[in-house]
Amino acid sequence: MKFDIGRWAVVVFMSFLMFGCSSIRARTETPDKEWTVYPGIQRDVKETGELFSGERSEADWIKGLIATILIFDLPFSAVFDTIVAPYDLYRIYTPNHFGEARESSRQPSTR
16 A cells, blocks of 8 residues: 555645635625624534435435534634634624725725
Protein backbone atom coordinates (compact mmCIF):
# COMPACT_ATOMS: atom_id res chain seq x y z
CA MET A 1 0.00 0.00 0.00
CA LYS A 2 1.51 3.24 -1.15
CA PHE A 3 1.06 6.25 1.13
CA ASP A 4 0.34 9.37 -0.93
CA ILE A 5 0.71 12.53 1.15
CA GLY A 6 -0.63 14.78 -1.61
CA ARG A 7 -4.00 13.06 -1.75
CA TRP A 8 -4.36 13.10 2.02
CA ALA A 9 -3.42 16.78 2.09
CA VAL A 10 -6.18 17.56 -0.43
CA VAL A 11 -8.73 15.54 1.57
CA VAL A 12 -7.77 17.27 4.83
CA PHE A 13 -7.78 20.72 3.16
CA MET A 14 -11.22 20.15 1.64
CA SER A 15 -12.50 18.96 5.03
CA PHE A 16 -11.31 22.16 6.67
CA LEU A 17 -13.09 24.19 3.99
CA MET A 18 -16.31 22.42 4.94
CA PHE A 19 -16.13 23.33 8.65
CA GLY A 20 -18.60 26.00 9.65
CA CYS A 21 -20.23 26.03 6.24
CA SER A 22 -23.72 26.30 7.72
CA SER A 23 -22.71 29.46 9.55
CA ILE A 24 -21.34 31.04 6.41
CA ARG A 25 -24.29 29.90 4.32
CA ALA A 26 -26.78 31.24 6.87
CA ARG A 27 -25.09 34.64 6.93
CA THR A 28 -25.03 34.99 3.15
CA GLU A 29 -28.61 33.82 2.56
CA THR A 30 -30.41 35.53 5.46
CA PRO A 31 -32.23 38.82 4.76
CA ASP A 32 -31.46 41.75 7.07
CA LYS A 33 -34.85 41.65 8.80
CA GLU A 34 -34.46 37.97 9.74
CA TRP A 35 -30.91 38.25 11.14
CA THR A 36 -30.40 36.24 14.35
CA VAL A 37 -27.63 35.17 16.68
CA TYR A 38 -26.20 31.67 16.07
CA PRO A 39 -27.76 31.22 12.61
CA GLY A 40 -25.40 28.37 11.66
CA ILE A 41 -26.51 26.19 14.54
CA GLN A 42 -30.15 27.01 13.82
CA ARG A 43 -29.68 26.00 10.18
CA ASP A 44 -27.90 22.74 11.11
CA VAL A 45 -30.67 21.76 13.52
CA LYS A 46 -33.45 22.75 11.10
CA GLU A 47 -31.99 20.83 8.16
CA THR A 48 -31.23 17.77 10.29
CA GLY A 49 -34.84 17.82 11.53
CA GLU A 50 -36.09 18.03 7.95
CA LEU A 51 -34.01 14.99 7.03
CA PHE A 52 -35.24 12.86 9.93
CA SER A 53 -38.89 13.94 9.63
CA GLY A 54 -39.08 12.97 5.97
CA GLU A 55 -39.70 16.46 4.60
CA ARG A 56 -36.92 16.03 2.03
CA SER A 57 -37.16 13.66 -0.91
CA GLU A 58 -33.55 12.55 -1.42
CA ALA A 59 -32.52 8.91 -1.42
CA ASP A 60 -31.85 7.40 2.01
CA TRP A 61 -28.08 7.14 1.51
CA ILE A 62 -27.94 10.83 0.53
CA LYS A 63 -29.98 11.75 3.61
CA GLY A 64 -27.52 9.78 5.73
CA LEU A 65 -24.56 11.54 4.14
CA ILE A 66 -26.10 14.98 4.57
CA ALA A 67 -27.10 14.24 8.19
CA THR A 68 -23.55 13.08 8.95
CA ILE A 69 -22.09 16.27 7.49
CA LEU A 70 -24.57 18.47 9.37
CA ILE A 71 -23.97 16.73 12.69
CA PHE A 72 -20.19 16.86 12.14
CA ASP A 73 -20.45 20.56 11.25
CA LEU A 74 -22.48 21.47 14.35
CA PRO A 75 -19.58 22.03 16.80
CA PHE A 76 -17.60 24.02 14.23
CA SER A 77 -20.63 26.18 13.51
CA ALA A 78 -21.02 26.70 17.26
CA VAL A 79 -17.43 27.95 17.56
CA PHE A 80 -17.71 30.16 14.47
CA ASP A 81 -21.07 31.57 15.59
CA THR A 82 -19.67 32.32 19.05
CA ILE A 83 -16.70 34.20 17.59
CA VAL A 84 -18.97 36.21 15.28
CA ALA A 85 -21.71 36.82 17.91
CA PRO A 86 -20.65 40.46 18.62
CA TYR A 87 -21.02 41.27 14.92
CA ASP A 88 -24.41 39.54 14.83
CA LEU A 89 -25.63 41.55 17.82
CA TYR A 90 -24.33 44.78 16.29
CA ARG A 91 -26.10 43.98 13.04
CA ILE A 92 -29.37 43.14 14.82
CA TYR A 93 -29.43 46.37 16.85
CA THR A 94 -28.29 48.70 14.02
CA PRO A 95 -30.10 47.41 10.92
CA ASN A 96 -30.46 50.85 9.32
CA HIS A 97 -26.72 51.20 9.00
CA PHE A 98 -26.53 48.10 6.79
CA GLY A 99 -29.50 49.13 4.65
CA GLU A 100 -27.94 52.54 3.99
CA ALA A 101 -24.61 50.94 3.09
CA ARG A 102 -26.31 48.68 0.56
CA GLU A 103 -28.26 51.55 -0.99
CA SER A 104 -25.14 53.70 -1.35
CA SER A 105 -23.22 50.85 -2.97
CA ARG A 106 -26.01 50.30 -5.52
CA GLN A 107 -26.20 53.93 -6.63
CA PRO A 108 -23.70 55.03 -9.29
CA SER A 109 -21.19 57.62 -8.24
CA THR A 110 -21.81 61.18 -9.45
CA ARG A 111 -18.35 62.39 -10.36
